[in-house]
Amino acid sequence: DTGVSQDPRHKITKRGQNVTFRCDPISEHNRLYWYRQTLGQGPEFLTYFQNEAQLEKSRLLSDRFSAERPKGSFSTLEIQRTEQGDSAMYLCASSLATSGSPNTGELFFGEGSRLTVL
Amino acid sequence: AQKITQTQPGMFVQEKEAVTLDCTYDTSDQSYGLFWYKQPSSGEMIFLIYQGSYDEQNATEGRYSLNFQKARKSANLVISASQLGDSAMYFCAMSHLMDTGRRALTFGSGTRLQVQP
Numbered sequence: 001d002t003g004v005s006q007d008p009r010h011k012i013t014k015r016g017q018n019v020t021f022r023c024d025p026i027s028e029h030n031r032l033y034w035y036r037q038t039l040g041q042g043p044e045f046l047t048y049f050q051n052e053a054q055l056e057k058s059r060l061l062s063d064r065f066s067a068e069r070p071k072g073s074f075s076t077l078e079i080q081r082t083e084q085g086d087s088a089m090y091l092c093a094s095s096l097a098t099s100g101s102p103n104t105g106e107l108f109f110g111e112g113s114r115l116t117v118l
Numbered sequence: 119a120q121k122i123t124q125t126q127p128g129m130f131v132q133e134k135e136a137v138t139l140d141c142t143y144d145t146s147d148q149s150y151g152l153f154w155y156k157q158p159s160s161g162e163m164i165f166l167i168y169q170g171s172y173d174e175q176n177a178t179e180g181r182y183s184l185n186f187q188k189a190r191k192s193a194n195l196v197i198s199a200s201q202l203g204d205s206a207m208y209f210c211a212m213s214h215l216m217d218t219g220r221r222a223l224t225f226g227s228g229t230r231l232q233v234q235p
Contacts, residue, residue: 033222042122042209042225043163056220089161107223109155109163 002026004110006092012116013082020078021113025094032075033107034067035091036060043091049075082117089114120145120214122226129231131200138185139195139229141210147171151213152193153223154184158206166208169193200233207231 005024013019025032031050035043046065047057051072061067064082069075079086093107121144131137143152154166169177169184177184185194197204210226 040227042211042227043223045222045224048220048222056216056218056222091161091163093163106153106165106168107163108165111160111162114161 004092004094004108006090006110006113008113009111010114010116012118014118015084016081018078018080019082019115020076021090021092021115023075023077023092023110025073025075025092026096026108027073029094029096029108030072031095032069033093033095034075034077035093037089037091037112038087046077079115082115084117087115087117120147120212120224122210122212122224124210124226124229126229127227129229131197131231131233133202133233133235134199136196136198137200137231139197139208139210139231141193141195141226143191143193143210143212145191145212145214147214152184152186153211153213154182154193154195155209155211155225156204156206157209157228163209167195197231202233202235205231205233 007022033048034046037043045058046061047067049069052069064080067077089112091112093109095107123142150171152169156164167177167179167182167184169186176186181198183196207228207230209228211223213221
């Protein structure tokens with residue numbers, strides 16, 4: 001399977017614990033995105049990387065959230081001291097796009113990591 | 119600020135009939151892109167169709183077409199000959215410039231489509 005893969009698919013944790021999600025993008029894609037989707041809503045942009053550089057972070061990304069893409073391949077999203085409001089689906093997407101184009105490039109999404117904070 | 123509005127939380131359509139899902143947008147960008155994605159119950163977002171703001175022709179991809187009316191800032195998705203497998207959430211999205219000059223996608227709240235046999 002050469003699509004975007006995310007791990008774990010489901011995570012249940014207690015409030016205050018740390019969780020980490022991993023995303024493996026399509027191998028030749030240079031851009032990687034993290035989105036958060038709560039029930040009944042569309043995905044909300046969190047952050048994106050071009051290669052290993054984190055180029056943009058949404059105001060939604062509090063200081064408890066940190067994302068890395070150390071070698072420009074896979075990425076991790078860590079949430080520290082989880083809160084019940086963090087419960088959501090965390091979607092990763094990748095694309096191959098040139099800068100300045102209005103078409104960000106078709107985003108290829110993974111199936112998401114669903115987080116439940118008790 | 120950029121905004122995508124999908125006013126239909128849910129839609130029903132009979133199998134083999136056509137259905138239109140509404141999307142309106144607001145942006146101050148001169149150059150932007152409009153997308154539709156499908157999200158089945160498995161959770162994966164599947165790209166359906168793209169329309170550039172300077173494209174004069176409406177985009178088509180198989181049974182999907184995008185009715186782009188720039189002056190009205192609408193980008194409705196038309197699905198022809200609905201199939202049971204079309205039952206899913208559908209999201210309209212727009213690429214826009216962030217403060218840094220880079221682009222990201224903003225999504226609407228979605229429309230749940232149910233195709234009835």
